[in-house]
Amino acid sequence: MRKVFFNGDFVDESEARISIYDSALMFGDMIFEMTRSFNKRQFMLRAHLERLYASAKYLCIDLPSVMSMEEMEMQILRTIEINDSEFEEDDEHRILIDVSRGLLSIYQDVVGTHSGLNIVIADFPLRWTVEGMGTLFDKGINAVIPSQRAIPASLIDPKVKNRSRIHYLMANIEVSQVSGDNNWALLLDTDNFIAEGTGDNFFIVKHGKLLTPEPRNILRGISRDYVFHLARELGIEYKECNLDVYDVVNADEAFMTGTPFCMLPVTSLNGIAIGEGRPGPIFTTLLNAWSESVNVDIVKQIKQWNTVPKMKKYDAPSPYKFKHK
Numbered sequence: 155m156r157k158v159f160f161n162g163d164f165v166d167e168s169e170a171r172i173s174i175y176d177s178a179l180m181f182g183d184m185i186f187e188m189t190r191s192f193n194k195r196q197f198m199l200r201a202h203l204e205r206l207y208a209s210a211k212y213l214c215i216d217l218p219s220v221m222s223m224e225e226m227e228m229q230i231l232r233t234i235e236i237n238d239s240e241f242e243e244d245d246e247h248r249i250l251i252d253v254s255r256g257l258l259s260i261y262q263d264v265v266g267t268h269s270g271l272n273i274v275i276a277d278f279p280l281r282w283t284v285e286g287m288g289t290l291f292d293k294g295i296n297a298v299i300p301s302q303r304a305i306p307a308s309l310i311d312p313k314v315k316n317r318s319r320i321h322y323l324m325a326n327i328e329v330s331q332v333s334g335d336n337n338w339a340l341l342l343d344t345d346n347f348i349a350e351g352t353g354d355n356f357f358i359v360k361h362g363k364l365l366t367p368e369p370r371n372i373l374r375g376i377s378r379d380y381v382f383h384l385a386r387e388l389g390i391e392y393k394e395c396n397l398d399v400y401d402v403v404n405a406d407e408a409f410m411t412g413t414p415f416c417m418l419p420v421t422s423l424n425g426i427a428i429g430e431g432r433p434g435p436i437f438t439t440l441l442n443a444w445s446e447s448v449n450v451d452i453v454k455q456i457k458q459w460n461t462v463p464k465m466k467k468y469d470a471p472s473p474y475k476f477k478h479k
Contacts, residue, residue, distance in 0.1 A: 156240050159233045159275035161268055172272050175261035178254035182318035185209040189230075190280050190413050191247040192448035194238070196230070199249075201376050203227060206251060209314045215255055220271050226251075230275055237277045244458070246280035248414065252317075281459040283414040283473065288457035290336060294421025294433060295410060297340040297351075299399065300328040304341040304349035306371050312350075313374055322352035326476035338410070338474055340423070343371040348397040353473045354412035356420070357381065358405035358428075359436045364392035365401070377411040384443045390436065399423070407434030412474075416452050417441045 158170040177183035187202040203223050210217040221229075234247050241247070252274040262269040302325040305312060325339040340356060343349040349371050350356060355378040357366045364385055366378065385392045402408060406429045408420035417440060419433035445452045 156277060157233070157236050158277075159229050159273070161270075161273055164233075164236060167276065170274055170276065172254060172274075173257055173261070173265060173267045175257050175265055176254055176272065177256060177258055178252075178272070178317060180258055182316065182320075183213075184252055184254040184317040185213065185215065185315060186253070186317060187249075187251045187315060188413060189247075189249040189251075191234075192450045194234075194241075194245075194247060196234070196247070196249065197448060198376050198380065199227060199230065201379070202251075205315060205374075205376070206253070209316065210253060212311065212314050213255075213316070215253060215271065217253055217271065217273075221273060226273075226275075233275045233277050241279060244455075246455075248278050248280040248283060250274075250276040250278070252276075280414060284456050285459060287415055287418065288453075288460035290415075290418050291433065291453045291457070293336060294419040294431075295338045296334065296336050296422045296425060297356075297402075297408070297410075297420045298329045298332050298337045298424055299342060300325040300339050302328060302339075302341065304343045304371050306344050312372055313369070315373060319352075323471060323476065325352050326471060326474070330476040334425070338420075340420075342399075345396075346398060347371075348399070348402060351410055351412075351474070354410040354418075357409050357411065358397065358402055359407035359434060360401070360405050362390070362406075362436065364390055364436070365397060365405075366392070366394055367397055368394040375411055375413075377413055377416060380444070381411055381417070381440060384440050384447070388439065388443060390440070402428065405429060407437050409433075409437045415456065416444055 156167045157164040158167050160170045187206045189196055189199055189202050203226055207223055230249055254272040256271050257269045302321055305321055325341055329337050329339040339352045341349045348367050355375040357364055402423050403426055408428045410418045410420055419437050421431050422428055
């Protein structure tokens with residue numbers, strides 16, 4: 155049985171619960187981070203924690219007074235150590251960190267439960283998240299632009315990684331109605347510029363140069379930043395700028411970035427082929443460099459998980475898609 159760090163103790167995964175009167179359930183008032191490992195070593199963990207604590211500061215959640223960043227990192231590593239025996243040899247550790255403000259004041263000292271911040275650290279196999287994605291490295295994603303827009307920073311700053319994500323779900327519900335396979339949502343902002351996916355960042359390639367939406371109305375992804383790092387090492391020019399649908403349709407290549415899968419090619423937009431309609435050379439060069447840097451063949455690993463017996467399927471949403479009958 156996997157164990158979860160829950161407010162200072164390690165409890166069975168099934169017993170890690172917060173109150174129905176918690177601010178997270180009342181307002182979606184929760185910040186979070188999700189990480190991954192390569193060869194069971196956490197990747198960019200400190201960058202994820204820095205973003206978590208920055209989100210807490212912005213939302214006036216006094217996380218440092220309860221747990222320092224150094225202690226948080228220590229407890230994450232302890233959670234991995236405790237759970238490692240529950241993982242298959244080829245599994246990777248997917249860490250989920252949730253922090254909620256806790257009980258609303260009118261329920262404190264009334265419902266007989268923990269009243270301060272809730273800090274939860276869970277650890278589960280990465281394959282749960284990427285199961286079935288292996289074929290996308292060859293076929294690519296068809297990005298679909300829904301009517302649902304990204305929430306602009308003037309309303310709720312998307313740079314804060316929080317659980318108030320109903321707009322992502324609404325986008326995924328709409329895209330689930332589109333015929334065909336491998337359809338992922340790509341949101342526009344309120345100025346009709348490309349923003350982000352529902353849990354991933356977006357890049358295009360034009361004349362050998364990487365272009366990605368400026369960070370005003372997006373979550374600034376850790377994987378997005380790592381692509382910048384790889385591009386600098388490889389001498390590939392990149393730029394943050396406004397992109398519209400026209401730019402994407404006429405791009406040479408496109409791809410998504412996200413922590414669990416690192417990079418996935420986007421080969422069409424609303425069914426219109428991007429470039430030659432297949433993964434391009436810049437995408438392949440960057441992904442190969444990523445694999446080399448972490449000593450894991452990223453594509454091979456995820457494709458390998460496609461061959462193992464699949465988990466039972468349920469009619470429920472995934473982080474990137476809405477399962478629709």
